[in-house]
Amino acid sequence: MTEILATRELSKSFGGLAAVSGVSLAVEQGQVHCLIGPNGAGKSTLFKLIVGTYPPSAGAVLFRGEDVTAARPFQRVRRGMSIKMQQPSIFRELPVRQNLHIALQYHADRGQMGEEEERLLELLGLAAAAETPAGTLSHGQQQWLEIGMALALKPALLLLDEPTAGLSPEETERTGDLILRLAREGMTVLVVEHDMAFVRQVAQQVTVLHLGRVFARGSVAEITADPRVAEIYLGKGHHHARH
Numbered sequence: 001m002t003e004i005l006a007t008r009e010l011s012k013s014f015g016g017l018a019a020v021s022g023v024s025l026a027v028e029q030g031q032v033h034c035l036i037g038p039n040g041a042g043k044s045t046l047f048k049l050i051v052g053t054y055p056p057s058a059g060a061v062l063f064r065g066e067d068v069t070a071a072r073p074f075q076r077v078r079r080g081m082s083i084k085m086q087q088p089s090i091f092r093e094l095p096v097r098q099n100l101h102i103a104l105q106y107h108a109d110r111g112q113m114g115e116e117e118e119r120l121l122e123l124l125g126l127a128a129a130a131e132t133p134a135g136t137l138s139h140g141q142q143q144w145l146e147i148g149m150a151l152a153l154k155p156a157l158l159l160l161d162e163p164t165a166g167l168s169p170e171e172t173e174r175t176g177d178l179i180l181r182l183a184r185e186g187m188t189v190l191v192v193e194h195d196m197a198f199v200r201q202v203a204q205q206v207t208v209l210h211l212g213r214v215f216a217r218g219s220v221a222e223i224t225a226d227p228r229v230a231e232i233y234l235g236k237g238h239h240h241a242r243h
């Protein structure tokens, strides 16, 4: 197995607070890797360190064998990271197809754009909504469109920050189906997620963060059987895993 992404002893402090401390994480090529943990565990901060939103206080980020710790977000994207953040980035007034068209301009060659649009529309389950303004789609459909725009960049690694936030259980399961389909096609995916049903559906590897550190790692079966993991979710002062 080859690592596509690794962090080495990565840390980030805000003032006196160590949001992420000494996190070493390895994402294997072709796997769906989920990053979980109770509220405040440091998941979003770690994600932002990986994509380059924040510089780390210490440690390194390695992507496809290169040290990208000092690389800007757009440089990481150019090297093959594609990111769906929580904040929407679709063009709401434009039809779904046009959104994909814009995202594809960076990668698809002109002759293939139409074909790629159709492939993505079908993959996302949005073929019937192709001419609908993106802003009028359901929340779930908007999330899928966002994933499609990230996919249009033909990434080596797809990074998703809480792709099921605010979705119904049905929409969550469909999102899981989409991720599984991408995984079967060989995509590597790193997902920050709260929803354990979704994690069970998609994850091959799970890393549990707690208080900024790696608390546990393993397969879904190993993580869900670990009583220490259950304890941190139920611990006083923490919220339960959502849903």
Ligand SMILES: Nc1ncnc2c1ncn2[C@@H]1O[C@H](COP(=O)(O)OP(=O)(O)OP(=O)(O)O)[C@@H](O)[C@H]1O
Residues within 6 Å of the ligand: 014, 017, 018, 019, 037, 038, 039, 040, 041, 042, 043, 044, 045, 046
């Ligand atoms: N920009 C910031 N400035 C100061 N403190 C921050 C900042 N971002 C995060 N923190 C703090 O760092 C810790 C980790 O937060 P982070 O958002 O990474 O956790 P999380 O696991 O993503 O939580 P959630 O599940 O609630 O999204 C928290 O104590 C948070 O308050």
